Amino acid sequence: MSEQTPLLKVRDVKVYFPIPKGRDWPWQPMPMLKAVDGVSFDLYPGETLGVVGESGCGKSTLARALIGLVKARSGEITWEGKNLAGLDDKGFHDVRRDIQMIFQDPLASLNPRMTIGDIIAEPLRNYEPGLSSEEVKQRVRQIMDRVGLLPNVINRYPHEFSGGQCQRVGIARALILKPKLIICDEPVSALDVSIQAQVVNLLKELQQEMGLSLVFIAHDLSVVKHISDRVLVMYLGNEAEVATSESLYANPSHPYTQALLSAVPNPDPDLERNKTIQLLEGDLPSPINPPSGCVFRTRCPKAQESCAKNKPELMGVEHHQVACPVVMAG
Numbered sequence: 001m002s003e004q005t006p007l008l009k010v011r012d013v014k015v016y017f018p019i020p021k022g023r024d025w026p027w028q029p030m031p032m033l034k035a036v037d038g039v040s041f042d043l044y045p046g047e048t049l050g051v052v053g054e055s056g057c058g059k060s061t062l063a064r065a066l067i068g069l070v071k072a073r074s075g076e077i078t079w080e081g082k083n084l085a086g087l088d089d090k091g092f093h094d095v096r097r098d099i100q101m102i103f104q105d106p107l108a109s110l111n112p113r114m115t116i117g118d119i120i121a122e123p124l125r126n127y128e129p130g131l132s133s134e135e136v137k138q139r140v141r142q143i144m145d146r147v148g149l150l151p152n153v154i155n156r157y158p159h160e161f162s163g164g165q166c167q168r169v170g171i172a173r174a175l176i177l178k179p180k181l182i183i184c185d186e187p188v189s190a191l192d193v194s195i196q197a198q199v200v201n202l203l204k205e206l207q208q209e210m211g212l213s214l215v216f217i218a219h220d221l222s223v224v225k226h227i228s229d230r231v232l233v234m235y236l237g238n239e240a241e242v243a244t245s246e247s248l249y250a251n252p253s254h255p256y257t258q259a260l261l262s263a264v265p266n267p268d269p270d271l272e273r274n275k276t277i278q279l280l281e282g283d284l285p286s287p288i289n290p291p292s293g294c295v296f297r298t299r300c301p302k303a304q305e306s307c308a309k310n311k312p313e314l315m316g317v318e319h320h321q322v323a324c325p326v327v328m329a330g
């Protein structure tokens with residue numbers, strides 16, 4: 001993979017939100033909520049990166065930063081060699097054609113007053129205004145067929161649909177411009193378990209067929225296992241572990257990854273019985289006042305005194321990196 005140019009290159013990206021109500025006097029510095037606090041990764045054409053971490057870890061903020069919906073306060077996001085921060089409106093409009101997004105709540109992300117056909121056609125009308133209405137209809141029908149929507153629903157409205165069907169509409173809309181990357185922000189979290197696998201498999205199939213790259217966000221490691229080439233585990237805005245799926249699931253190393261995995265039931269009853277239960281204790285600390293040093297230390301079963309001092313950097317071999325010097329010294 002490394003001979004190729006990455007599609008997306010993310011370097012030490014930080015996104016902080018000012019908290020105006022968090023100070024007593026106006027001359028005090030505005031407290032900052034550190035939603036994303038130094039994330040780096042590369043994404044290659046055709047590759048899927050899973051991004052996992054419990055709710056509030058900064059996954060959606062990272063996703064929004066990648067498409068410029070929130071501004072990174074520092075760091076660099078490069079798309080096909082172009083720095084996103086340096087693009088003018090026209091340049092950004094062009095990039096957004098190639099990067100589409102699918103959201104968690106399928107119904108809420110679809111305009112309730114538009115028909116399914118119009119919702120799916122909207123990006124096409126925006127980016128290819130020269131198409132005739134017959135051509136648009138044709139493209140809409142094609143993509144509806146690909147995502148498993150029957151042609152006779154084209155004039156229906158989102159509220160007439162189930163969550164799974166709405167998500168198929170969202171996928172069709174994201175795919176109609178044939179983008180290079182789709183950022184899927186917990187696309188199956190709101191769906192019944194029985195429908196989740198269908199939607200994940202559909203995305204995987206479409207990805208292989210169209211050579212798409214995916215960033216697939218979930219709060220559960222089991223959801224991304226079969227779709228991801230690599231997985232990034234996030235905790236409180238920081239990277240805990242980044243590895244190929246194969247290596248991560250065979251040898252989860254960061255105490256946070258281990259805790260996330262032990263929360264997933266194991267289908268093998270023997271392994272399940274022998275599993276050391278190490279569920280996470282306590283709540284996620286506030287990202288306004290994150291713990292010093294390693295942000296995971298307040299909940300880490302392996303924490304030592306030294307963990308309060310320095311923020312751990314990712315260490316290890318290229319296909320498996322862990323931000324924990326204690327484990328690495330292991």
Ligand SMILES: Nc1ncnc2c1ncn2[C@@H]1O[C@H](COP(=O)(O)OP(=O)(O)O)[C@@H](O)[C@H]1O
Nearest residue numbers: 017033035054055056057058059060061062287
């Ligand atoms: N626009 C915003 N203003 C202030 N804080 C925000 C904003 N968006 C997200 N946050 C905060 O940033 C943190 C990360 O949120 P988010 O990226 O949504 O996490 P996740 O998607 O992993 O659940 C949370 O503490 C959240 O409350």
Ligand code: SF4
Nearest residue numbers: 294297300307324326
């Ligand atoms: S650096 Fe310390 S607190 Fe952080 S994960 Fe490793 S052992 Fe736990």
Ligand SMILES: [Mg+2]
Nearest residue numbers: 059060061186
């Ligand atoms: Mg989110």
